[in-house]
Amino acid sequence: MPRTLYEMYDRILEAVPPQQRLVVRSALHWLAFSVRPLLLEELAEAAAIDPSQPKFDLQSAGLISKEQIVNICGVLVSVTVGKGGQLRWLGDKPQVEKRSLSYYFDRSFTLVSLSHFSVKEYITSKHLREVSMRFFHTSERLAHSYLAQSCLLYLLSVNGGEVAFEISFDEYHLFTYVSQHWMQHWQRAGHGDDTGHPARTILGGFLTMNPDQSQGYANWLNTWNPRALWGLSIYLTWPRRANLTVASLGKKPWQPLYWAAVLGDLPLVRSLVESGADIHAHAPDT
Template sequence: MTEYALRALHWIAFSKRPLSLEEIAEIIAINPDDDLSFDPTEILESPRDVFTICSSLVTMICNTLTDSSDSKTDCVVLAHLSVKEYLQSNRIRASNVPNFYLGDTSSNSFIARACIAYLLQLACSSNGTNKDHRRSSDSETSIDEEQVQYRLADHAANFWYLHAQSADPEESAIAMSSSRLLNTAHPAYHCWLSLHNPDVIDDSYGHVCRQATGSPLYFASKFGLQSVIRVLPGRVELRLE
């Protein structure tokens, strides 16, 4: 339960937009540091269980998820600004739960890597290559992988690189995760672009402006992910004599 609370708080505190209850239900099941990064058996059957898991630290509001939508949905946010201040303070580091300290770069790294792991698994699941990738102890599960609705897909596709930009630019884990996604040979790369192409822009007149899909190196450069650029094939090193 403690691990679930920590996963949720990383996201709720640093997400680029409010998260819906349905998204939180899947977020609980993502641990980018685990061999099985997204475990469908850990998805909350009742999304409102997050209020039990995180107790009084979070609350629910009704909000829109995108600027282009007027429809509102139930979202989970921190109960008060002071909650985030406490989770980032030296007081919690000196408390009996120092692992709940949330650093800016470490939390953004966690979210970025979680988004990428989620997209990688989504692509494998869509391609039918992920059927046997589950815990051996889960012969009886409450939610089977075929039943997963991947409600976090749009969010992960839209925001993974924004969180990567806010992480430590030299972090090797970010470089490793991002280079797996930014790989034209992996279905996740095309899955990501089908969900969100950063070069597709809606202008003020409602016209969609499209550019040719860039290469992985192009996107890594566009996002300013220097550590990723260094590990991608096709990079060019410039040396000044």
């Protein structure tokens, strides 16, 4: 019998089949360090993203079902069903997805979370780092780096990597989350001047001056109103926003250099300036 809570968690992880351990590790890291609670369908997509791979294909990623993600994580996670009107964080979701508030308030949603705060303490503990199940160990910075890379890879892969006239939020369940929160994860990862980190390859591919690689960036701006970051305006509607194409990126506001500066990412700022970014460009007035 396990003598401590951590030893009990060891036993649970030891029972996870090897082919499912990457998914379980990803799910635990997402649940421990997500900015807001995750819907079950969001977690099912998030856990399937592998940022060590060059791309993420939602159709061929081998997604597991909502039921499976709960089953393989076992007692480490719990689910809660609630009405949209009871979930305060949904206040941002209707604005991004352009649905009426009644759509959310009249529906039930399944949230998934760690079953106990000790699970988060366990996966970041010295104990786990020193036992056979160390594969599941993480730290706050490592987890935020993993989530930031996963968010960016997801944005780069939506709609097969092509500019979408309109995003189907019923198909891309995680899109709202990654659009809103990838920058928070990046900043909390604290990469600083670590120019050799693999995460920089993904960030550089997203905030790029190369028009042949800007589809993910265009989809992000077509969906998310940057002014909402500071609460300066309400989200714009699809008909007004869904007109940003790769060809027009150079003539549109909110250039990649702007976001590199917002992130305080000097290596990326230097790289973009060297690639021809306009340092005199202004953020839009409207």
